[in-house]
Amino acid sequence: MGGKPALFALDWGTSNLRAYLLGDGGAILDHANWPLGIMQVKDGDFAGALGQVLSAWPAAEGLPLIASGMIGSRQGWREVPYAACPAGLSDVARGMARLDWRGRRLSLVPGVSCLDRHGIPDVMRGEETQIFGAAADRNDRGLFVLPGTHSKWALVEKGRIIGFATFMTGETFAALKDHTILGRTMQGGGIDAAAFRRGVEAARAAGGALLHGLFGVRSLGLFGKLAQSEGAGYLSGLLIGSELLEAPRLLGLGEPPAAAVLIGEPALTKHYRMAAEMLGRSVEGASADAAAMGLWRLAGAAGLAKEAA
Amino acid sequence: MGGKPALFALDWGTSNLRAYLLGDGGAILDHANWPLGIMQVKDGDFAGALGQVLSAWPAAEGLPLIASGMIGSRQGWREVPYAACPAGLSDVARGMARLDWRGRRLSLVPGVSCLDRHGIPDVMRGEETQIFGAAADRNDRGLFVLPGTHSKWALVEKGRIIGFATFMTGETFAALKDHTILGRTMQGGGIDAAAFRRGVEAARAAGGALLHGLFGVRSLGLFGKLAQSEGAGYLSGLLIGSELLEAPRLLGLGEPPAAAVLIGEPALTKHYRMAAEMLGRSVEGASADAAAMGLWRLAGAAGLAKEAA
Numbered sequence: 001m002g003g004k005p006a007l008f009a010l011d012w013g014t015s016n017l018r019a020y021l022l023g024d025g026g027a028i029l030d031h032a033n034w035p036l037g038i039m040q041v042k043d044g045d046f047a048g049a050l051g052q053v054l055s056a057w058p059a060a061e062g063l064p065l066i067a068s069g070m071i072g073s074r075q076g077w078r079e080v081p082y083a084a085c086p087a088g089l090s091d092v093a094r095g096m097a098r099l100d101w102r103g104r105r106l107s108l109v110p111g112v113s114c115l116d117r118h119g120i121p122d123v124m125r126g127e128e129t130q131i132f133g134a135a136a137d138r139n140d141r142g143l144f145v146l147p148g149t150h151s152k153w154a155l156v157e158k159g160r161i162i163g164f165a166t167f168m169t170g171e172t173f174a175a176l177k178d179h180t181i182l183g184r185t186m187q188g189g190g191i192d193a194a195a196f197r198r199g200v201e202a203a204r205a206a207g208g209a210l211l212h213g214l215f216g217v218r219s220l221g222l223f224g225k226l227a228q229s230e231g232a233g234y235l236s237g238l239l240i241g242s243e244l245l246e247a248p249r250l251l252g253l254g255e256p257p258a259a260a261v262l263i264g265e266p267a268l269t270k271h272y273r274m275a276a277e278m279l280g281r282s283v284e285g286a287s288a289d290a291a292a293m294g295l296w297r298l299a300g301a302a303g304l305a306k307e308a309a
Numbered sequence: 310m311g312g313k314p315a316l317f318a319l320d321w322g323t324s325n326l327r328a329y330l331l332g333d334g335g336a337i338l339d340h341a342n343w344p345l346g347i348m349q350v351k352d353g354d355f356a357g358a359l360g361q362v363l364s365a366w367p368a369a370e371g372l373p374l375i376a377s378g379m380i381g382s383r384q385g386w387r388e389v390p391y392a393a394c395p396a397g398l399s400d401v402a403r404g405m406a407r408l409d410w411r412g413r414r415l416s417l418v419p420g421v422s423c424l425d426r427h428g429i430p431d432v433m434r435g436e437e438t439q440i441f442g443a444a445a446d447r448n449d450r451g452l453f454v455l456p457g458t459h460s461k462w463a464l465v466e467k468g469r470i471i472g473f474a475t476f477m478t479g480e481t482f483a484a485l486k487d488h489t490i491l492g493r494t495m496q497g498g499g500i501d502a503a504a505f506r507r508g509v510e511a512a513r514a515a516g517g518a519l520l521h522g523l524f525g526v527r528s529l530g531l532f533g534k535l536a537q538s539e540g541a542g543y544l545s546g547l548l549i550g551s552e553l554l555e556a557p558r559l560l561g562l563g564e565p566p567a568a569a570v571l572i573g574e575p576a577l578t579k580h581y582r583m584a585a586e587m588l589g590r591s592v593e594g595a596s597a598d599a600a601a602m603g604l605w606r607l608a609g610a611a612g613l614a615k616e617a618a
Contacts, residue, residue, distance in 0.1 A: 019540065118511070120511060121525075121531070122524065175489050179488045180481070206549075211477050214477045215475040215476070216595040246518035250521060309572070
């Protein structure tokens with residue numbers, strides 16, 4: 001693992017920008033978070049934002065530049081069309097957009113799209129890069145889960161994302177908590193662990209009848225069986241439990257499905273881990289910096305990192 | 310069916326009050342809606358609100374008074390404890406609260422509660438009265454469905470509500486439409502019929518994976534396969550379709566389940582009817598004034614209507 005900088009890589013999302021100075025083999029030489037997600041950049045001045053970031057990193061001078069995430073969306077710097085599943089490193093690298101930035105070249109990684117067997121499309125943008133990173137030390141295969149506002153479940157075989165499904169778990173939680181009667185009796189936003197477990201059990205009991213299971217937050221409260229401080233945890237357990245129960249079936253996996261690889265910050269993945277254990281789903285963790293390794297691999301597939309080598 | 314007034318009956322809900330002057334056999338002699346739902350009554354002056362309603366009805370002078378709905382909730386005039394399932398007319402009548410109102414007696418109908426086989430409670434308040442009304446000319450048995458903010462599915466046998474389940478379909482629709490990314494690309498709140506049907510199909514395709522199915526509103530839009538004017542219809546079809554697919558299973562009914570009796574205004578039930586037809590569920594309609602007949606029957610079971618006869 002070399003100490004010589006070879007690539008400047010950006011995981012550039014909606015609300016956050018994470019920058020990496022990478023050395024040989026994708027080693028992280030330095031990294032930092034910037035509050036410069038695409039929604040935070042004023043007037044769409046992404047060129048200026050990139051200049052601000054790079055001015056703090058003299059060592060990045062002259063390095064190839066690569067960015068993944070929502071920066072390549074319609075609301076970002078330039079919309080980069082999705083690469084269609086099955087999509088491996090070379091497919092995604094081929095779909096990169098090249099921008100000229102102050103005489104240097106910036107490569108924007110495309111998202112990935114797929115069609116389910118009913119012809120309904122699904123999309124990811126940024127997660128494909130994390131998945132390629134996490135797959136690097138897993139023989140380029142496995143079931144990868146990225147919890148979040150819109151959770152992604154992706155199947156990788158022979159280095160290619162062959163299918164995936166999005167679950168609107170995080171955003172649905174927020175909408176129900178803040179804008180329905182369920183939230184009106186909640187106190188505090190914290191996730192009580194015992195209540196979370198009860199929610200997971202309720203998801204199992206409700207089966208696919210999530211719209212029914214939700215009402216338990218209210219009815220249990222009416223009978224004094226769920227404290228106001230427990231409502232958020234129960235609701236979270238119900239939604240995450242439902243996701244964990246349905247996702248493997250949706251992807252056509254057997255029972256019990258293979259171990260899922262959780263990608264994300266511990267604060268985000270810990271409840272998935274807890275629910276998975278309860279439901280007999282086997283999980284393992286991936287590095288929270290999977291994006292850095294994914295960007296390194298994509299840069300290699302595009303011949304970018306070689307330029308710097 | 311007599312022309313002589315025998316009972317003054319109120320279906321007193323959260324946002325609306327519907328008053329009926331009933332004659333022999335529960336015949337509706339006169340009725341009116343008042344914008345005096347419990348949330349509209351200032352300072353909880355329900356006695357004043359009732360006075361306002363009755364002052365418009367000299368013919369109701371001296372009649373027994375009965376009210377069902379949220380007026381009997383914690384936020385209403387007085388909280389009336391739920392009658393537990395299985396609950397027939399006499400069980401519910403026995404649970405009525407008696408209020409003194411300007412020297413007259415007002416009977417408040419209790420709601421009904423049940424426990425599912427996992428011990429999670431469910432509740433209704435007002436719907437039990439509509440169900441008793443609709444069951445009157447159906448041999449006091451059947452599967453009854455009351456669409457709404459919180460839809461209710463209830464099984465009645467030998468005149469008793471033996472079990473039921475709530476689905477938060479309407480409220481979830483509103484929260485997702487108004488407070489997630491799904492609504493941000495919607496134009497107009499109207500329900501496009503063709504898009505609604507596509508949503509119902511998507512519910513069937515998604516099975517229990519509703520949190521995944523929801524994302525179709527966004528991904529179809531990204532690929533130009535769902536117009537902004539179609540988003541609300543698709544989302545509605547997805548949620549109502551999910552409810553229709555899951556509810557019979559949840560209540561332990563066979564396949565295909567018996568015909569469901571839809572109770573409610575046509576504007577509310579027409580989409581349930583459309584989705585049920587697509588899914589091979591047989592439905593029939595009940596009178597939108599089922600509450601009046603239910604109140605009449607409950608008054609009879611409590612010996613109130615006899616007083617007036």
